[in-house]
Amino acid sequence: MAENRRKTAITPTREDDYAEWYQQVVRQGDLAETSPVRGCMVIRPWGYALWENIRDRLDAMFKETGHRNAYFPLFIPKSYLEKEAEHVEGFAKECAVVTHHRLEASPEGGLQPAGELEEPLVVRPTSETIIGATYARWVQSYRDLPILINQWANVVRWELRTRLFLRTAEFLWQEGHTVHETEAEAWEETVRMLNVYQTFAESFMAMPVIAGEKTAGERFPGAVRTLCIESMMQDRKALQAGTSHFLGQNFARSSGITYQSREGREEFAWTTSWGVSTRLIGGLIMTHADDDGMVMPPRLAPAHAVLLPIIRRDSDRERIMAYVHKVAAALRQERFDGAPVRVEIDDREVNAGEKGWEWVRRGVPLRVEIGPRDMEKDAVFVARRDRGPKEKTSLPWKQFVQNVGSELEDIQSSLFERALDRRERHTREVDTFSQLESFFTPVDGARPGIHGGFARAHWCGREECEKRINDELSVTIRSVPLEEEGFTEPGKCICCGNESRTRVVMAKSY
């Protein structure tokens, strides 16, 4: 089969080796690379510009919902982490521990750690405990509530098997931490932020998600309830893309966040936390990228269009560059998504074909080639990244400029539709355990490792049945629709036949 395929910009293809394809898209799309520090990545400028766009958009949404940013310490004293039993249990196995505060000459030469700390410090894997200690000081009365704060920060979880963006020892994220007077308000906040994540994922990332709740076994350590958004990747596995935790009074109790109520009683407050991370970039890649590399949704793309002057003779240079700059200036007058269109001009003296492929791999939504013949016709030669790399259209430049906003809108919505369609094609209602088994079993001729998808099946809610699904099929329950939101569809558990309130989503996952 392979010999009939066209040459792709990324080797291997998704079909040949999905995991390696992913790494190559990240590398060759100039998004990130591994570093000399185990599990830590270097986010390259093009990838970081994408993260800046993600951050700025989310930040605006957080501010619109009444949150403000603050910054808390990188380090957590060991004793703080120990205050919440489930929490420390969840993070103790994979944390970076600072034990010394200087290096000094070693008798064997070189330097060795010295100045041992009285109490080891953990590099934050998440900040509930250290932020809780501060909130305990801030909160005295119901008048001090709610506290609605977010932090943009780096965190460290010492993962043994890492993958760029998806699972790295250090990653960038935001963590919201809020405190409320009542259970109802805290729950409302938990759901509100889940909705913010869903809106962001679908409207900006063009990544359809399923919003729901985690089972008890998949909850954040210390949470009473964990809500999440789950998305189907191109290998049909689920990616958890964001979580919003209702923490009840657990962390208020362990951190001592109490307030004097309206009735004058001392009460524990109710808290929430919610976060998304650079993992979103992994989700973006596995939702949209293809065998030619990254595909950026326009609303987050660092550049919307790249102009590629094609200069075959030096004597043409000046005239072509003037034309290119004229088109760029006109494009920058146009608006998309409430801001000027972002344009780059790539006039490096590199082979034009090579240069074009670089931008294909980087996933810029529109590539605009401009050579002497285009110029003579007052035209530009345009390729959309969401279509085949050879599919290019010659257009009068003014028409291209005039329509650039709607073209970008169209790319944005096409990407979403394509991803949604893929998810729908690979989502199936499954009514028995053996159907579930065969859904996740590759049949002859199927691509290795690519099978199954999202199974919508009934589950009674018991750990026992969940465990059977995990153990026998390496499949997990990804998302339980929220009863509070009216999701009810009674049936029988596919494992034990007991009553089930609703179908849940089961899938293999990252």
Next chain:
Amino acid sequence: MAENRRKTAITPTREDDYAEWYQQVVRQGDLAETSPVRGCMVIRPWGYALWENIRDRLDAMFKETGHRNAYFPLFIPKSYLEKEAEHVEGFAKECAVVTHHRLEASPEGGLQPAGELEEPLVVRPTSETIIGATYARWVQSYRDLPILINQWANVVRWELRTRLFLRTAEFLWQEGHTVHETEAEAWEETVRMLNVYQTFAESFMAMPVIAGEKTAGERFPGAVRTLCIESMMQDRKALQAGTSHFLGQNFARSSGITYQSREGREEFAWTTSWGVSTRLIGGLIMTHADDDGMVMPPRLAPAHAVLLPIIRRDSDRERIMAYVHKVAAALRQERFDGAPVRVEIDDREVNAGEKGWEWVRRGVPLRVEIGPRDMEKDAVFVARRDRGPKEKTSLPWKQFVQNVGSELEDIQSSLFERALDRRERHTREVDTFSQLESFFTPVDGARPGIHGGFARAHWCGREECEKRINDELSVTIRSVPLEEEGFTEPGKCICCGNESRTRVVMAKSY
């Protein structure tokens, strides 16, 4: 004396105890506070919003000068730090060392560090070595140069004596790291970024600075030359507010950043690094704050104006709030510094006087009180933070709105002028060592700890004379004017009488 002074919002005053006044301005201005982690601070939302404005403005200036952001690992393997001898010498004594990657149950109960790392990791105190390792992979040929990258990050230096913003174990900063083909280009970049810092400090922070060079003894560990901006605080000490380092080929050599030159030879590249940090906020406070608390320069203030409804009877509430919202909406239509005026409405049900003083301490440029009588007159009652707290003016609201932009401009320039005037009053040309000594010696009746200022004096350039000034007077050479920029003013060294090219700035410092 104290009994005749008006009551100030901050106790103690600058005159009574400058160091404690500073801490109180930070705390009571809602800027930051200490945390349970030694030396690490919590940056509160109002302080963090100020940092966001600083960051966004600088970021725009970096991008205008051709730089892009990226992100590199938090951890540096010990062996990387060891590669540059002076560099490790400079940072080994104060670094957080990660030695383990998990916590496990200890026989004595509780948890203990486990999973010892083969090689300890240092939490970055600065990133030359880890970024250099990446650049060594990126750079092959002169065509790959220049590399112009900046990183926004947290860094850790294990300081024993810490002070909020000025010197903390963890702080936020940006670090630019660039690679160039030639010495001249790298030097040009070093100077360019110093100029960016000077422009930012003076135009946005309203903080006059002296741009110049550090002496050999005050250089960044590993740098060939260190340029800096120095500012005079209200206690007349100097604060180093930003540095730009010409690293020559030192780090290129230790990290192996080589490139094939235009002539086909393998050459070491030339690098620079430059940074400013949350320390700038300390400088902002000590430049502008007064005995009533913080004073924000309008171009960086999180809010330009706060509207304070004065509601004495519940029956007035609705009408007054409607009026307040009308004024707020009109203000937000006005522009200052290229963007809409930032307005907050504080309608908390708190005593009006108390509320007003809170905003005084936070330093918001304009406080606008609006009560029933103001409303009846179509007026507002306005106070400028840079004037006395009781100095308030009743103005027709439309007139206030119409002039708000120029009022903010005026505050911005007044703050700069006031700071510049203070510096000039406390800068003196000093021509002998004994004059220098008496300049820095408090005379009877002077406030303890507040004396001296910037001494402009001749220095021969020899370490010996510099050391005498340091040792005998606890005064350092803060800034040497750049010969390249044409600063020459020949004279005789105040210590030894040898030839001196120019006067340098000597001061006590933070």
